Amino acid sequence: MIEARQLQYTYAGGGQVLQFPDISCGSREKLLITGPSGSGKTTLLHLLAGLRLPQKGEVKVKGESLTNMSSAARDRFRGQQIGIVFQQMHFVHSLNVLENIMLPQYTAGLRQDAGRAESLLEQLGLLAKKNKNIRHLSQGEQQRVAIARALVNKPALLLADEPTSSLDDADSQRVIRLLEEMATREEAALLVVTHDQRLKDVFSQQIAL
Protein backbone atom coordinates (compact mmCIF):
# COMPACT_ATOMS: atom_id res chain seq x y z
CA MET A 1 0.00 0.00 0.00
CA ILE A 2 2.59 2.54 1.08
CA GLU A 3 6.28 2.08 0.71
CA ALA A 4 9.04 4.56 1.54
CA ARG A 5 12.68 3.83 0.76
CA GLN A 6 15.78 5.65 1.87
CA LEU A 7 13.97 8.86 2.65
CA GLN A 8 16.28 11.74 3.43
CA TYR A 9 15.23 15.28 4.18
CA THR A 10 17.09 18.48 5.01
CA TYR A 11 15.23 21.67 6.00
CA ALA A 12 15.63 24.65 3.73
CA GLY A 13 17.70 26.54 6.32
CA GLY A 14 20.25 23.72 6.40
CA GLY A 15 20.89 21.99 9.73
CA GLN A 16 20.54 18.35 10.49
CA VAL A 17 19.90 15.79 7.80
CA LEU A 18 16.95 13.62 8.66
CA GLN A 19 17.27 10.05 7.57
CA PHE A 20 14.30 7.80 7.93
CA PRO A 21 14.07 4.04 8.09
CA ASP A 22 12.29 2.29 5.24
CA ILE A 23 8.57 2.06 5.82
CA SER A 24 6.10 -0.42 4.46
CA CYS A 25 2.46 -0.81 5.35
CA GLY A 26 0.09 -3.07 3.39
CA SER A 27 -3.58 -2.46 2.86
CA ARG A 28 -5.71 -3.00 6.01
CA GLU A 29 -2.51 -3.06 8.06
CA LYS A 30 -1.85 -0.74 10.97
CA LEU A 31 1.52 0.77 11.66
CA LEU A 32 2.71 2.92 14.54
CA ILE A 33 5.73 5.16 14.09
CA THR A 34 7.10 6.40 17.39
CA GLY A 35 9.84 8.80 18.22
CA PRO A 36 10.71 11.58 20.64
CA SER A 37 9.92 15.22 19.93
CA GLY A 38 12.16 16.67 17.25
CA SER A 39 12.85 13.35 15.61
CA GLY A 40 11.03 14.51 12.48
CA LYS A 41 7.77 12.60 12.90
CA THR A 42 5.58 15.29 11.38
CA THR A 43 8.10 15.80 8.58
CA LEU A 44 7.99 12.08 7.86
CA LEU A 45 4.21 12.08 7.81
CA HIS A 46 4.21 15.03 5.38
CA LEU A 47 6.76 13.25 3.20
CA LEU A 48 4.57 10.16 3.14
CA ALA A 49 1.59 12.29 2.18
CA GLY A 50 3.52 14.13 -0.53
CA LEU A 51 3.01 17.46 1.20
CA ARG A 52 6.80 17.77 1.14
CA LEU A 53 9.28 16.17 -1.21
CA PRO A 54 12.37 14.34 0.05
CA GLN A 55 15.83 15.24 -1.22
CA LYS A 56 16.52 11.55 -1.58
CA GLY A 57 14.45 8.43 -1.65
CA GLU A 58 11.01 7.63 -2.91
CA VAL A 59 7.46 7.28 -1.61
CA LYS A 60 5.07 4.94 -3.37
CA VAL A 61 1.38 4.76 -2.61
CA LYS A 62 -0.65 2.07 -4.35
CA GLY A 63 2.39 1.49 -6.49
CA GLU A 64 2.53 5.07 -7.74
CA SER A 65 5.50 7.23 -6.95
CA LEU A 66 4.54 10.52 -5.30
CA THR A 67 7.95 11.96 -6.03
CA ASN A 68 7.56 11.65 -9.77
CA MET A 69 4.16 13.29 -10.07
CA SER A 70 3.51 16.88 -11.07
CA SER A 71 2.39 19.13 -8.25
CA ALA A 72 -1.23 19.22 -9.42
CA ALA A 73 -1.34 15.44 -10.01
CA ARG A 74 0.13 14.85 -6.55
CA ASP A 75 -2.47 17.14 -4.96
CA ARG A 76 -5.26 15.28 -6.71
CA PHE A 77 -3.82 11.84 -5.93
CA ARG A 78 -3.47 12.77 -2.28
CA GLY A 79 -7.01 14.12 -2.22
CA GLN A 80 -8.36 10.82 -3.52
CA GLN A 81 -6.08 8.23 -1.92
CA ILE A 82 -4.73 9.67 1.32
CA GLY A 83 -6.72 10.89 4.31
CA ILE A 84 -4.81 12.89 6.88
CA VAL A 85 -5.68 13.72 10.48
CA PHE A 86 -3.36 16.59 11.36
CA GLN A 87 -2.04 17.33 14.81
CA GLN A 88 -3.29 20.90 14.48
CA MET A 89 -6.92 20.64 13.55
CA HIS A 90 -7.70 23.20 10.85
CA PHE A 91 -11.14 23.69 9.39
CA VAL A 92 -12.74 26.02 6.91
CA HIS A 93 -14.64 28.13 9.37
CA SER A 94 -17.04 29.62 6.87
CA LEU A 95 -18.44 26.11 6.36
CA ASN A 96 -20.51 24.04 8.79
CA VAL A 97 -19.66 20.56 10.05
CA LEU A 98 -21.25 18.64 7.18
CA GLU A 99 -19.77 20.98 4.57
CA ASN A 100 -16.32 20.62 6.08
CA ILE A 101 -16.61 16.88 5.74
CA MET A 102 -17.84 17.17 2.16
CA LEU A 103 -15.08 19.64 1.24
CA PRO A 104 -12.51 16.91 0.33
CA GLN A 105 -15.01 15.49 -2.18
CA TYR A 106 -14.94 18.83 -3.94
CA THR A 107 -11.21 19.53 -3.61
CA ALA A 108 -10.31 16.03 -4.86
CA GLY A 109 -12.68 16.43 -7.81
CA LEU A 110 -14.95 13.57 -6.72
CA ARG A 111 -18.73 13.36 -6.76
CA GLN A 112 -20.28 15.21 -3.85
CA ASP A 113 -22.27 12.87 -1.72
CA ALA A 114 -23.93 14.23 1.39
CA GLY A 115 -25.17 10.73 2.26
CA ARG A 116 -21.60 9.47 2.55
CA ALA A 117 -20.63 12.38 4.82
CA GLU A 118 -23.74 11.91 6.94
CA SER A 119 -23.16 8.20 7.38
CA LEU A 120 -19.64 8.92 8.65
CA LEU A 121 -21.04 11.55 11.02
CA GLU A 122 -23.56 9.02 12.24
CA GLN A 123 -20.87 6.41 12.91
CA LEU A 124 -18.96 9.04 14.88
CA GLY A 125 -22.08 10.11 16.80
CA LEU A 126 -22.10 13.63 15.38
CA LEU A 127 -25.05 13.54 13.01
CA ALA A 128 -27.07 15.86 15.25
CA LYS A 129 -24.37 18.50 14.90
CA LYS A 130 -24.04 18.44 11.14
CA ASN A 131 -25.31 21.99 10.67
CA LYS A 132 -23.28 23.45 13.52
CA ASN A 133 -20.38 25.82 13.16
CA ILE A 134 -17.06 24.06 13.82
CA ARG A 135 -16.21 26.61 16.53
CA HIS A 136 -19.19 25.44 18.57
CA LEU A 137 -17.83 21.90 18.84
CA SER A 138 -15.71 20.56 21.68
CA GLN A 139 -12.08 19.56 21.09
CA GLY A 140 -13.04 15.89 21.01
CA GLU A 141 -15.88 16.50 18.60
CA GLN A 142 -13.61 18.51 16.34
CA GLN A 143 -11.18 15.60 16.27
CA ARG A 144 -13.93 13.24 15.23
CA VAL A 145 -14.94 15.65 12.46
CA ALA A 146 -11.31 15.66 11.32
CA ILE A 147 -11.37 11.84 11.22
CA ALA A 148 -14.59 11.80 9.23
CA ARG A 149 -13.14 14.34 6.83
CA ALA A 150 -10.00 12.23 6.36
CA LEU A 151 -12.13 9.17 5.52
CA VAL A 152 -14.85 10.70 3.36
CA ASN A 153 -13.12 9.96 0.05
CA LYS A 154 -12.54 6.29 1.00
CA PRO A 155 -8.77 6.72 0.97
CA ALA A 156 -6.44 3.75 0.64
CA LEU A 157 -4.29 5.22 3.39
CA LEU A 158 -5.18 7.03 6.59
CA LEU A 159 -2.40 9.07 8.20
CA ALA A 160 -2.69 10.45 11.73
CA ASP A 161 -0.25 12.86 13.33
CA GLU A 162 -0.15 12.78 17.13
CA PRO A 163 -3.88 12.08 17.40
CA THR A 164 -3.73 11.60 21.16
CA SER A 165 -1.18 14.14 22.35
CA SER A 166 -3.62 16.46 24.11
CA LEU A 167 -5.94 13.78 25.52
CA ASP A 168 -6.15 12.05 28.88
CA ASP A 169 -5.57 8.29 29.16
CA ALA A 170 -9.18 7.25 28.63
CA ASP A 171 -9.73 9.56 25.67
CA SER A 172 -6.43 8.62 24.14
CA GLN A 173 -7.43 4.94 24.12
CA ARG A 174 -10.86 5.86 22.78
CA VAL A 175 -9.43 7.88 19.89
CA ILE A 176 -6.89 5.28 18.85
CA ARG A 177 -9.59 2.58 18.96
CA LEU A 178 -11.83 4.81 16.89
CA LEU A 179 -9.11 5.34 14.28
CA GLU A 180 -8.46 1.60 14.18
CA GLU A 181 -12.12 0.74 13.94
CA MET A 182 -12.84 3.33 11.24
CA ALA A 183 -9.76 2.32 9.22
CA THR A 184 -10.87 -1.31 9.37
CA ARG A 185 -14.43 -0.47 8.41
CA GLU A 186 -13.28 1.77 5.54
CA GLU A 187 -10.62 -0.75 4.49
CA ALA A 188 -7.81 1.78 4.70
CA ALA A 189 -4.26 1.22 5.81
CA LEU A 190 -3.63 3.16 9.04
CA LEU A 191 -0.36 4.82 9.87
CA VAL A 192 -0.04 6.78 13.11
CA VAL A 193 3.00 8.81 14.15
CA THR A 194 3.29 9.71 17.82
CA HIS A 195 5.57 10.30 20.75
CA ASP A 196 2.82 9.12 23.08
CA GLN A 197 4.19 6.24 25.16
CA ARG A 198 0.67 5.17 26.07
CA LEU A 199 0.18 3.96 22.51
CA LYS A 200 3.26 1.81 22.28
CA ASP A 201 1.38 -1.45 22.58
CA VAL A 202 -1.74 -0.73 20.53
CA PHE A 203 -0.45 -1.91 17.17
CA SER A 204 1.63 -4.94 16.55
CA GLN A 205 3.61 -3.28 13.79
CA GLN A 206 5.88 -0.52 15.04
CA ILE A 207 8.80 1.49 13.82
CA ALA A 208 10.84 3.65 16.15
CA LEU A 209 12.67 6.69 14.84
Add this chain to the structure above:
Amino acid sequence: MNILQLSIRSLKARPAATTVSLLLLTLGVAIISLLFMLNQQLEEKFQKNISGIDMVVGAKGSPLQLILSAVFQIDYPTGNIKLEEARGLQRNRYIERAIPLAYGDSYQGYRLVGTDSSYLSLYEAELAGGRRWAAPYEVVLGSKVAEATGLEVGDSFFSAHGMVAGAAAHDTHPYTVVGVLERSNAVPDGLILTSVESIWAIHAHEEGGEADSAAKEERELTAMLIKFRSPMGMVMLPRQINERTNMQAAIPAMEINRLFSLLGIGIELLQAIAFSIILIAGLSFFLSLYSSLRERKYELALMRSMGASRTKIVGLVVLEGILLSLAGYILGLLLGHGGLALLSSLSEGAYGYGFDFVGLTQDELLLGLAVLVIGLMAAFVPAIKAMRTPISETLAQS
Protein backbone atom coordinates in the same frame (compact mmCIF):
# COMPACT_ATOMS: atom_id res chain seq x y z
CA MET B 1 -20.19 22.78 -2.79
CA ASN B 2 -18.32 24.51 -5.54
CA ILE B 3 -15.79 27.27 -5.98
CA LEU B 4 -18.53 29.89 -6.26
CA GLN B 5 -20.13 28.88 -2.97
CA LEU B 6 -16.74 28.75 -1.26
CA SER B 7 -15.92 32.27 -2.46
CA ILE B 8 -19.27 33.62 -1.34
CA ARG B 9 -18.90 31.93 2.06
CA SER B 10 -15.47 33.39 2.45
CA LEU B 11 -16.70 36.90 1.60
CA LYS B 12 -19.53 36.45 4.09
CA ALA B 13 -17.12 35.21 6.72
CA ARG B 14 -15.67 38.72 7.02
CA PRO B 15 -18.87 40.74 6.83
CA ALA B 16 -17.50 44.08 8.01
CA ALA B 17 -14.61 44.30 5.57
CA THR B 18 -16.69 42.98 2.67
CA THR B 19 -19.50 45.44 3.40
CA VAL B 20 -17.17 48.43 3.51
CA SER B 21 -15.54 47.50 0.20
CA LEU B 22 -18.91 46.78 -1.36
CA LEU B 23 -20.41 50.06 -0.15
CA LEU B 24 -17.51 52.10 -1.50
CA LEU B 25 -17.67 50.29 -4.80
CA THR B 26 -21.44 50.70 -5.04
CA LEU B 27 -21.21 54.40 -4.25
CA GLY B 28 -18.48 55.03 -6.80
CA VAL B 29 -20.28 53.14 -9.54
CA ALA B 30 -23.59 54.82 -8.69
CA ILE B 31 -22.13 58.33 -8.89
CA ILE B 32 -20.35 57.67 -12.16
CA SER B 33 -23.33 56.01 -13.78
CA LEU B 34 -25.57 58.83 -12.58
CA LEU B 35 -23.20 61.38 -14.07
CA PHE B 36 -23.04 59.47 -17.34
CA MET B 37 -26.80 59.43 -17.61
CA LEU B 38 -27.28 63.04 -16.50
CA ASN B 39 -24.71 64.30 -18.92
CA GLN B 40 -26.09 62.32 -21.80
CA GLN B 41 -29.73 63.06 -21.11
CA LEU B 42 -29.20 66.74 -20.43
CA GLU B 43 -27.40 67.06 -23.69
CA GLU B 44 -30.09 65.09 -25.52
CA LYS B 45 -32.88 67.10 -23.93
CA PHE B 46 -31.21 70.37 -24.68
CA GLN B 47 -30.47 69.37 -28.25
CA LYS B 48 -34.01 68.18 -28.78
CA ASN B 49 -35.47 71.42 -27.49
CA ILE B 50 -33.30 73.68 -29.61
CA SER B 51 -33.84 71.80 -32.85
CA GLY B 52 -35.59 74.10 -35.28
CA ILE B 53 -34.51 77.22 -33.42
CA ASP B 54 -31.55 78.93 -35.05
CA MET B 55 -31.72 82.16 -33.13
CA VAL B 56 -33.63 83.73 -30.27
CA VAL B 57 -34.37 87.41 -30.17
CA GLY B 58 -35.28 89.11 -26.92
CA ALA B 59 -34.41 92.02 -24.69
CA LYS B 60 -30.78 92.84 -24.05
CA GLY B 61 -29.12 91.00 -21.22
CA SER B 62 -27.38 87.70 -20.75
CA PRO B 63 -27.60 85.59 -23.92
CA LEU B 64 -27.61 82.38 -21.86
CA GLN B 65 -30.47 83.73 -19.76
CA LEU B 66 -32.38 84.58 -22.91
CA ILE B 67 -31.94 81.03 -24.23
CA LEU B 68 -32.81 79.42 -20.92
CA SER B 69 -35.91 81.54 -20.50
CA ALA B 70 -37.24 81.66 -24.05
CA VAL B 71 -36.35 78.16 -25.26
CA PHE B 72 -36.31 76.06 -22.11
CA GLN B 73 -38.66 78.19 -19.98
CA ILE B 74 -36.50 77.65 -16.90
CA ASP B 75 -34.98 81.11 -16.33
CA TYR B 76 -36.59 84.52 -15.95
CA PRO B 77 -36.99 86.62 -19.10
CA THR B 78 -34.44 89.33 -19.82
CA GLY B 79 -37.25 91.81 -20.38
CA ASN B 80 -39.62 92.69 -23.20
CA ILE B 81 -39.14 93.84 -26.76
CA LYS B 82 -41.39 96.17 -28.74
CA LEU B 83 -43.88 94.39 -30.94
CA GLU B 84 -43.18 96.77 -33.81
CA GLU B 85 -39.47 96.02 -33.76
CA ALA B 86 -40.17 92.30 -33.63
CA ARG B 87 -42.64 92.52 -36.50
CA GLY B 88 -39.92 94.19 -38.57
CA LEU B 89 -37.81 91.09 -38.17
CA GLN B 90 -40.60 88.79 -39.25
CA ARG B 91 -40.50 90.46 -42.65
CA ASN B 92 -36.74 89.96 -43.03
CA ARG B 93 -35.89 87.92 -46.11
CA TYR B 94 -33.43 85.71 -44.31
CA ILE B 95 -36.02 84.56 -41.87
CA GLU B 96 -38.26 81.63 -42.65
CA ARG B 97 -40.24 81.53 -39.44
CA ALA B 98 -40.44 83.71 -36.33
CA ILE B 99 -42.50 82.41 -33.45
CA PRO B 100 -43.62 85.15 -31.03
CA LEU B 101 -43.55 84.46 -27.31
CA ALA B 102 -45.11 86.51 -24.53
CA TYR B 103 -44.69 85.15 -21.04
CA GLY B 104 -44.33 86.20 -17.45
CA ASP B 105 -47.48 84.80 -15.86
CA SER B 106 -48.05 81.41 -14.38
CA TYR B 107 -50.57 79.08 -12.79
CA GLN B 108 -49.45 76.90 -9.85
CA GLY B 109 -45.88 77.45 -10.97
CA TYR B 110 -46.56 76.42 -14.58
CA ARG B 111 -45.79 79.11 -17.10
CA LEU B 112 -48.43 80.68 -19.22
CA VAL B 113 -46.97 81.36 -22.65
CA GLY B 114 -48.67 83.42 -25.32
CA THR B 115 -47.66 82.28 -28.80
CA ASP B 116 -49.15 81.11 -32.08
CA SER B 117 -49.78 77.67 -33.47
CA SER B 118 -46.36 77.50 -35.13
CA TYR B 119 -45.00 76.88 -31.62
CA LEU B 120 -46.89 73.59 -31.55
CA SER B 121 -45.56 72.54 -34.93
CA LEU B 122 -42.01 73.41 -33.81
CA TYR B 123 -42.22 70.64 -31.21
CA GLU B 124 -44.61 68.50 -33.23
CA ALA B 125 -46.97 68.67 -30.27
CA GLU B 126 -50.32 67.00 -30.91
CA LEU B 127 -53.56 67.56 -29.07
CA ALA B 128 -54.63 64.69 -26.85
CA GLY B 129 -58.09 66.21 -26.51
CA GLY B 130 -60.04 69.38 -27.20
CA ARG B 131 -58.91 71.96 -29.73
CA ARG B 132 -56.33 74.69 -30.13
CA TRP B 133 -56.80 78.09 -28.56
CA ALA B 134 -58.59 80.62 -30.75
CA ALA B 135 -60.28 83.42 -28.83
CA PRO B 136 -58.47 85.31 -26.04
CA TYR B 137 -58.45 83.62 -22.63
CA GLU B 138 -58.51 80.17 -24.18
CA VAL B 139 -55.63 77.92 -23.24
CA VAL B 140 -54.16 74.54 -24.12
CA LEU B 141 -52.39 72.63 -21.33
CA GLY B 142 -49.15 70.72 -21.64
CA SER B 143 -49.46 67.06 -20.57
CA LYS B 144 -47.56 67.50 -17.30
CA VAL B 145 -49.58 70.58 -16.39
CA ALA B 146 -52.83 68.73 -16.96
CA GLU B 147 -51.58 65.84 -14.86
CA ALA B 148 -50.31 68.01 -12.01
CA THR B 149 -53.16 70.50 -11.78
CA GLY B 150 -55.99 68.14 -12.61
CA LEU B 151 -57.47 70.71 -14.96
CA GLU B 152 -59.56 69.37 -17.84
CA VAL B 153 -61.10 70.73 -20.99
CA GLY B 154 -63.87 73.10 -19.94
CA ASP B 155 -62.29 74.06 -16.60
CA SER B 156 -61.20 77.61 -15.94
CA PHE B 157 -58.61 79.24 -13.66
CA PHE B 158 -57.01 82.58 -12.77
CA SER B 159 -53.35 83.04 -13.62
CA ALA B 160 -50.83 84.57 -11.26
CA HIS B 161 -48.58 87.47 -12.08
CA GLY B 162 -44.97 86.31 -12.23
CA MET B 163 -43.41 82.89 -12.36
CA VAL B 164 -43.80 81.82 -8.77
CA ALA B 165 -46.71 79.83 -7.48
CA GLY B 166 -48.84 81.82 -5.06
CA ALA B 167 -48.01 85.25 -6.48
CA ALA B 168 -50.70 87.90 -6.81
CA ALA B 169 -53.48 86.59 -9.03
CA HIS B 170 -54.97 88.25 -12.06
CA ASP B 171 -58.46 87.79 -10.76
CA THR B 172 -60.18 89.93 -13.36
CA HIS B 173 -60.64 87.37 -16.04
CA PRO B 174 -60.35 83.58 -15.93
CA TYR B 175 -58.72 81.43 -18.57
CA THR B 176 -60.65 78.51 -20.00
CA VAL B 177 -59.03 75.22 -20.92
CA VAL B 178 -59.96 74.23 -24.47
CA GLY B 179 -57.39 71.56 -25.14
CA VAL B 180 -54.72 69.28 -23.66
CA LEU B 181 -51.50 68.28 -25.45
CA GLU B 182 -50.06 64.82 -25.76
CA ARG B 183 -46.78 64.22 -24.03
CA SER B 184 -43.90 65.26 -26.29
CA ASN B 185 -40.98 64.97 -23.83
CA ALA B 186 -40.10 68.54 -24.73
CA VAL B 187 -40.73 72.00 -23.37
CA PRO B 188 -44.48 72.27 -24.17
CA ASP B 189 -45.24 69.44 -21.69
CA GLY B 190 -44.77 71.89 -18.81
CA LEU B 191 -46.45 74.95 -20.32
CA ILE B 192 -49.88 76.47 -20.55
CA LEU B 193 -50.23 77.84 -24.07
CA THR B 194 -52.49 80.62 -25.19
CA SER B 195 -52.55 83.38 -27.76
CA VAL B 196 -50.31 86.39 -27.44
CA GLU B 197 -53.47 88.48 -27.40
CA SER B 198 -54.61 86.82 -24.19
CA ILE B 199 -51.47 87.97 -22.42
CA TRP B 200 -51.87 91.49 -23.75
CA ALA B 201 -55.53 91.53 -22.84
CA ILE B 202 -55.09 90.46 -19.26
CA HIS B 203 -52.40 93.04 -18.63
CA ALA B 204 -54.39 95.76 -20.38
CA HIS B 205 -57.39 94.83 -18.25
CA GLU B 206 -55.24 95.02 -15.18
CA GLU B 207 -53.96 98.48 -16.00
CA GLY B 208 -57.44 99.88 -16.14
CA GLY B 209 -58.64 98.81 -19.58
CA GLU B 210 -58.07 102.15 -21.32
CA ALA B 211 -58.46 102.71 -25.05
CA ASP B 212 -57.24 99.91 -27.25
CA SER B 213 -55.31 102.22 -29.51
CA ALA B 214 -53.13 103.51 -26.71
CA ALA B 215 -52.44 99.99 -25.52
CA LYS B 216 -51.52 98.87 -29.01
CA GLU B 217 -48.55 101.22 -29.12
CA GLU B 218 -47.22 99.69 -25.96
CA ARG B 219 -47.71 96.09 -27.04
CA GLU B 220 -44.69 93.97 -26.36
CA LEU B 221 -43.36 90.47 -26.83
CA THR B 222 -40.91 88.72 -24.56
CA ALA B 223 -38.94 86.89 -27.22
CA MET B 224 -39.07 85.41 -30.69
CA LEU B 225 -37.81 82.02 -31.83
CA ILE B 226 -36.29 82.34 -35.28
CA LYS B 227 -35.57 79.84 -38.01
CA PHE B 228 -33.43 81.09 -40.88
CA ARG B 229 -34.26 80.61 -44.49
CA SER B 230 -30.60 80.22 -45.41
CA PRO B 231 -27.25 80.00 -43.62
CA MET B 232 -26.70 83.58 -44.69
CA GLY B 233 -29.13 84.59 -41.96
CA MET B 234 -26.76 83.18 -39.35
CA VAL B 235 -23.97 85.27 -40.78
CA MET B 236 -25.86 88.48 -41.16
CA LEU B 237 -28.63 88.77 -38.64
CA PRO B 238 -27.25 88.20 -35.14
CA ARG B 239 -24.66 90.90 -35.46
CA GLN B 240 -27.08 93.25 -37.17
CA ILE B 241 -29.65 92.84 -34.39
CA ASN B 242 -27.15 93.13 -31.58
CA GLU B 243 -25.53 96.25 -33.01
CA ARG B 244 -28.40 98.19 -34.52
CA THR B 245 -31.48 97.45 -32.44
CA ASN B 246 -32.57 97.49 -28.82
CA MET B 247 -32.96 93.75 -29.06
CA GLN B 248 -30.55 90.93 -28.44
CA ALA B 249 -29.95 87.95 -30.66
CA ALA B 250 -28.62 84.74 -29.13
CA ILE B 251 -27.75 81.47 -30.86
CA PRO B 252 -29.05 78.49 -28.82
CA ALA B 253 -26.48 76.02 -30.11
CA MET B 254 -23.64 78.29 -29.09
CA GLU B 255 -25.03 79.07 -25.66
CA ILE B 256 -25.76 75.44 -24.94
CA ASN B 257 -22.25 74.46 -25.95
CA ARG B 258 -20.93 77.17 -23.66
CA LEU B 259 -23.11 75.91 -20.83
CA PHE B 260 -21.94 72.35 -21.34
CA SER B 261 -18.30 73.26 -21.49
CA LEU B 262 -18.80 74.93 -18.10
CA LEU B 263 -20.80 72.00 -16.72
CA GLY B 264 -18.27 69.61 -18.22
CA ILE B 265 -15.56 70.75 -15.81
CA GLY B 266 -17.82 70.04 -12.86
CA ILE B 267 -18.87 66.68 -14.26
CA GLU B 268 -15.28 65.66 -14.92
CA LEU B 269 -14.32 66.64 -11.40
CA LEU B 270 -17.19 64.61 -9.93
CA GLN B 271 -16.26 61.67 -12.12
CA ALA B 272 -12.66 61.86 -10.91
CA ILE B 273 -13.87 61.86 -7.31
CA ALA B 274 -16.18 58.92 -7.97
CA PHE B 275 -13.40 57.02 -9.67
CA SER B 276 -11.14 57.64 -6.67
CA ILE B 277 -13.86 56.14 -4.50
CA ILE B 278 -13.81 53.03 -6.69
CA LEU B 279 -10.04 52.85 -6.40
CA ILE B 280 -10.29 53.17 -2.62
CA ALA B 281 -12.86 50.38 -2.69
CA GLY B 282 -10.33 48.26 -4.57
CA LEU B 283 -7.63 49.14 -2.05
CA SER B 284 -9.85 48.36 0.92
CA PHE B 285 -10.78 45.04 -0.64
CA PHE B 286 -7.13 44.28 -1.27
CA LEU B 287 -6.30 45.00 2.37
CA SER B 288 -9.19 42.93 3.68
CA LEU B 289 -8.28 40.01 1.45
CA TYR B 290 -4.60 40.29 2.22
CA SER B 291 -5.02 40.44 5.98
CA SER B 292 -7.60 37.64 5.93
CA LEU B 293 -4.94 35.39 4.42
CA ARG B 294 -3.13 35.31 7.74
CA GLU B 295 -6.06 33.35 9.09
CA ARG B 296 -7.09 31.68 5.87
CA LYS B 297 -3.71 30.31 4.90
CA TYR B 298 -4.48 27.32 7.11
CA GLU B 299 -7.73 26.74 5.28
CA LEU B 300 -6.05 27.09 1.92
CA ALA B 301 -3.19 24.75 2.88
CA LEU B 302 -5.79 22.34 4.19
CA MET B 303 -7.63 22.40 0.87
CA ARG B 304 -4.35 21.78 -0.94
CA SER B 305 -3.69 18.80 1.35
CA MET B 306 -7.13 17.51 0.42
CA GLY B 307 -6.46 17.60 -3.29
CA ALA B 308 -7.10 21.18 -4.42
CA SER B 309 -4.49 22.31 -6.93
CA ARG B 310 -2.70 25.65 -6.80
CA THR B 311 -4.89 26.85 -9.66
CA LYS B 312 -8.02 26.09 -7.67
CA ILE B 313 -6.72 28.09 -4.71
CA VAL B 314 -5.85 31.04 -6.95
CA GLY B 315 -9.25 30.76 -8.61
CA LEU B 316 -10.93 30.81 -5.23
CA VAL B 317 -9.27 34.07 -4.19
CA VAL B 318 -9.60 35.72 -7.61
CA LEU B 319 -13.26 34.77 -7.76
CA GLU B 320 -13.83 36.73 -4.58
CA GLY B 321 -12.53 39.81 -6.37
CA ILE B 322 -14.75 39.13 -9.36
CA LEU B 323 -17.81 38.54 -7.18
CA LEU B 324 -17.27 41.73 -5.22
CA SER B 325 -16.75 43.71 -8.43
CA LEU B 326 -19.90 42.34 -9.99
CA ALA B 327 -21.96 42.88 -6.86
CA GLY B 328 -20.67 46.45 -6.48
CA TYR B 329 -21.24 47.14 -10.16
CA ILE B 330 -24.80 45.83 -10.18
CA LEU B 331 -25.74 47.52 -6.90
CA GLY B 332 -24.09 50.72 -8.11
CA LEU B 333 -26.08 50.69 -11.33
CA LEU B 334 -29.29 50.07 -9.42
CA LEU B 335 -28.48 52.92 -7.06
CA GLY B 336 -27.43 55.19 -9.94
CA HIS B 337 -30.56 54.53 -11.95
CA GLY B 338 -32.70 54.78 -8.83
CA GLY B 339 -30.96 58.06 -8.03
CA LEU B 340 -31.81 59.29 -11.50
CA ALA B 341 -35.46 58.41 -10.93
CA LEU B 342 -35.44 60.38 -7.68
CA LEU B 343 -33.60 63.28 -9.27
CA SER B 344 -36.01 63.17 -12.16
CA SER B 345 -39.05 63.50 -9.94
CA LEU B 346 -37.38 66.33 -8.01
CA SER B 347 -36.30 68.27 -11.07
CA GLU B 348 -39.63 67.65 -12.74
CA GLY B 349 -41.24 69.32 -9.76
CA ALA B 350 -38.79 72.20 -9.70
CA TYR B 351 -38.09 72.85 -13.37
CA GLY B 352 -40.65 70.80 -15.24
CA TYR B 353 -37.80 68.70 -16.59
CA GLY B 354 -37.58 65.00 -16.02
CA PHE B 355 -35.20 62.32 -17.18
CA ASP B 356 -36.02 59.17 -19.02
CA PHE B 357 -34.90 55.74 -18.07
CA VAL B 358 -32.47 54.25 -20.44
CA GLY B 359 -30.84 50.87 -20.59
CA LEU B 360 -27.13 50.44 -20.05
CA THR B 361 -25.11 53.02 -21.90
CA GLN B 362 -21.87 52.09 -23.57
CA ASP B 363 -20.02 54.18 -20.99
CA GLU B 364 -21.58 52.10 -18.24
CA LEU B 365 -20.43 48.88 -19.87
CA LEU B 366 -16.91 50.28 -20.02
CA LEU B 367 -17.25 51.25 -16.37
CA GLY B 368 -18.17 47.64 -15.61
CA LEU B 369 -15.02 46.49 -17.32
CA ALA B 370 -12.94 48.99 -15.33
CA VAL B 371 -14.52 47.84 -12.05
CA LEU B 372 -13.83 44.21 -12.95
CA VAL B 373 -10.19 45.01 -13.67
CA ILE B 374 -9.88 46.80 -10.33
CA GLY B 375 -11.43 43.82 -8.53
CA LEU B 376 -9.04 41.45 -10.29
CA MET B 377 -6.07 43.64 -9.45
CA ALA B 378 -7.09 43.82 -5.80
CA ALA B 379 -7.32 40.02 -5.67
CA PHE B 380 -4.18 39.37 -7.70
CA VAL B 381 -1.48 39.84 -5.06
CA PRO B 382 -3.39 37.98 -2.31
CA ALA B 383 -4.03 35.16 -4.80
CA ILE B 384 -0.34 34.86 -5.60
CA LYS B 385 0.44 34.90 -1.89
CA ALA B 386 -2.15 32.18 -1.32
CA MET B 387 -0.68 30.14 -4.14
CA ARG B 388 2.82 30.34 -2.66
CA THR B 389 1.75 29.32 0.83
CA PRO B 390 3.83 26.23 1.65
CA ILE B 391 1.37 23.52 2.66
CA SER B 392 3.54 21.42 4.88
CA GLU B 393 5.01 24.25 6.96
CA THR B 394 1.64 25.95 7.32
CA LEU B 395 -0.14 22.80 8.44
CA ALA B 396 2.57 22.05 10.98
CA GLN B 397 2.15 25.49 12.55
CA SER B 398 -0.31 26.07 15.31
